[in-house]
Amino acid sequence: MSASGFPVAKPLPSVWTEEPHVLDDYRSAETLSGEFDIAIIGSGFSGVSTAYHILKISSTAPAVVLLEARSHCSGATGRNGGHIKPDTYYSTTKYERIYGSEQASKLQKFESSQVLAVKELVESEGLDCDFHVTRAVDVYMDPDHARQTYAAYVKLRDSGFFDLKDVAYTDSSSAERISGVKGAQSLFSFTAAYLWPRKMVLGLLQRLIQQHDVKAYAQTPVAKVSKSRDSAGFWTIFTSRGNLRARKIVYATNGYTAALLPQYSRKIVPVRGVCSHITTPRGQNSPHLPNTYSLRFGGANYDYLVPRPDGSIVVGGARQTFLHDRDLWFNTVRDDQRMSMAADKYFQNYMQQHFRGWEDSKATTKRVWTGVMGYTSDYMPHIGEVPDMPGQYIIAGFTGRGMAYILLASKALSRMIVEGIDYEQTELPAMFESTKERLSSSESELENEFSGVWNLKEKDHAGDFVAPILRARL
Structure with a gap:
C-alpha cells in the first residue's frame, strides 16, 4: 500500500467517470471553516446515502458537510460494475456455519430487499441513472x-x-x-438490477445541495481528526482547505478507512x-x-x-x-x-x-x-459507532458488495445518528456492528x-x- 493509505491523486478513468459531471469538482466555497452538526468523510454511495437519510428523518435541519479527497464519487462507487446483486444463496451456507441459521437468514433477507429499495429511491427522487x-x-x-x-x-x-x-x-x-x-x-x-452508479449518487447529491443546503467539498482530503472533543463537544477535522468542527463524524471511507482510523488496519x-x-x-x-x-x-x-x-x-x-x-x-x-x-x-x-x-x-x-x-x-461490513469514540460513526468495508448493502445500511445508521438509538434497535444483521471484539481479534479469514x-x-x-x-x- 502507499505510505499513507489515502486516495492517490489521479485514478484511471472508468466507463462511469469518463463523462464529465457538473459536480465532479464542486466545492461550496474555496476555503473550509465553521461548525457543522454532521461531517461525512467520503462522497460515494455510502456518504451521500447517509446524508440523504439523515436529512429525510430529521425534524430539524442539521448542518451537514461532505468531504471528498478527489472528485465526488470517484472511489469504489464510480469504478464498480454498476451491479445491484444480492447474494441470495451462494455464500449463505458459509454464513450459516459461522453465524448460525437465524443471522444468516436475516442477512439473506437484508440483501434481497436492496434491489427494490434502490428502485424506490431512483423513482421517488427522479434520478436519471439507467436503472433496470x-x-x-x-x-x-x-x-x-x-x-x-x-x-x-x-x-x-x-x-x-x-x-x-x-x-x-x-x-x-x-x-x-x-x-x-x-x-x-x-x-x-x-x-x-443494474444502473449507472455515479449518475445515481451525483444526482442525489445535487438534490441535497439544492434542497437542503448541504455543503460539499471535492479535492479536499482529510488529513486527520482530533484525538478528542473540545469542551463544547466538537471534533476538529483537518483538511487541505482549512479546518472545521463537527459534533458528529461519519467515516464513509471504505478501503481508505485505516488511513484515518488506524485501529481498522487489517480489519478493513x-x-x-x-x-x-x-x-x-x-x-x-x-x-x-x-x-x-x-x-x-x-x-x-x-x-x-x-x-x-x-x-x-x-x-x-x-x-x-x-x-x-x-x-x-x-x-x-x-x-x-x-x-x-x-x-x-x-x-x-x-x-x-x-x-x-x-x-x-x-x-x-x-x-x-x-x-x-x-x-x-471477516467479510462483514463495519457499521455503527466507532468503539470508544462517541459521536463518530462508520459505514465501510463492504468487501465488493456495497451496492447490495449500502442503501438500507445507511438508512439504519442514520437512525443511530439522528434518533440516538442503539445498534440492536436498527434491525441490521448483528455481524455488521463495529465492535471492540472485532477490532481486537487477531484472526483474519480474508488473509x-x-x-x-x-x-x-x-x-x-x-x-x-x-x-x-x-x-x-x-
Whole structure:
C-alpha cells in the first residue's frame, strides 16, 4: 500500500467517470471553516446515502458537510460494475456455519430487499441513472463446482430457514441453451438490477445541495481528526482547505478507512479489482443480453457481466491473472495503475469466447481500469459507532458488495445518528456492528483464505495454480 493509505491523486478513468459531471469538482466555497452538526468523510454511495437519510428523518435541519479527497464519487462507487446483486444463496451456507441459521437468514433477507429499495429511491427522487431491474444469472463452468453448489442449495432449501422462492435452478441439460454461455454446467437466477452508479449518487447529491443546503467539498482530503472533543463537544477535522468542527463524524471511507482510523488496519483492507468496458462497432449487430451474469469457474474465480442500454458490456473479474501476486491487489490503493498486462489481455475476445452468437460481433475491449474496494477480515461490513469514540460513526468495508448493502445500511445508521438509538434497535444483521471484539481479534479469514495462492510464480495460465487452491478453501 502507499505510505499513507489515502486516495492517490489521479485514478484511471472508468466507463462511469469518463463523462464529465457538473459536480465532479464542486466545492461550496474555496476555503473550509465553521461548525457543522454532521461531517461525512467520503462522497460515494455510502456518504451521500447517509446524508440523504439523515436529512429525510430529521425534524430539524442539521448542518451537514461532505468531504471528498478527489472528485465526488470517484472511489469504489464510480469504478464498480454498476451491479445491484444480492447474494441470495451462494455464500449463505458459509454464513450459516459461522453465524448460525437465524443471522444468516436475516442477512439473506437484508440483501434481497436492496434491489427494490434502490428502485424506490431512483423513482421517488427522479434520478436519471439507467436503472433496470433484471435477473442475475450465475453460470457454473466447472462440473464439480456446479454439483457442490447445487447440493448446498438443496440443503438450504430443505432446511426451511431461508427464503429461496426467487431463486431458480437450471441443470446441465439446458443451462447452455438458456444462458447462452458456452460450456455452462448449470445456472441459478434471481432478481437483481443494474444502473449507472455515479449518475445515481451525483444526482442525489445535487438534490441535497439544492434542497437542503448541504455543503460539499471535492479535492479536499482529510488529513486527520482530533484525538478528542473540545469542551463544547466538537471534533476538529483537518483538511487541505482549512479546518472545521463537527459534533458528529461519519467515516464513509471504505478501503481508505485505516488511513484515518488506524485501529481498522487489517480489519478493513484496501483491495484492488479490475473491470473492463467491451463494445462492438457501430452498426454491428450483437446479441442482446437481457440479464446480468456471473461466470463461475470454480472457487473464488468468477467474472461478472453487466449489459449497458447502448449494447456494450461491463465485465469485471479476471482474478485468475493476478490473485497469486499479492502486491498487485492486496493492501494497495493504486487505482491509478493497470493491474497487469495479463489482466488487460484477459478481456480481449471475451464475448466471442464465452457467449453463443457473439463469434462475429467484433466485440473489443475499449477500456480497462482498476478500483479500490474495502475488504474486511471477516467479510462483514463495519457499521455503527466507532468503539470508544462517541459521536463518530462508520459505514465501510463492504468487501465488493456495497451496492447490495449500502442503501438500507445507511438508512439504519442514520437512525443511530439522528434518533440516538442503539445498534440492536436498527434491525441490521448483528455481524455488521463495529465492535471492540472485532477490532481486537487477531484472526483474519480474508488473509487465511488467500494465503495459499500468494507468492506463487506466474505461469502462462495462472489459473492452473489458483483455481484448485481456492476451490479447496471455499
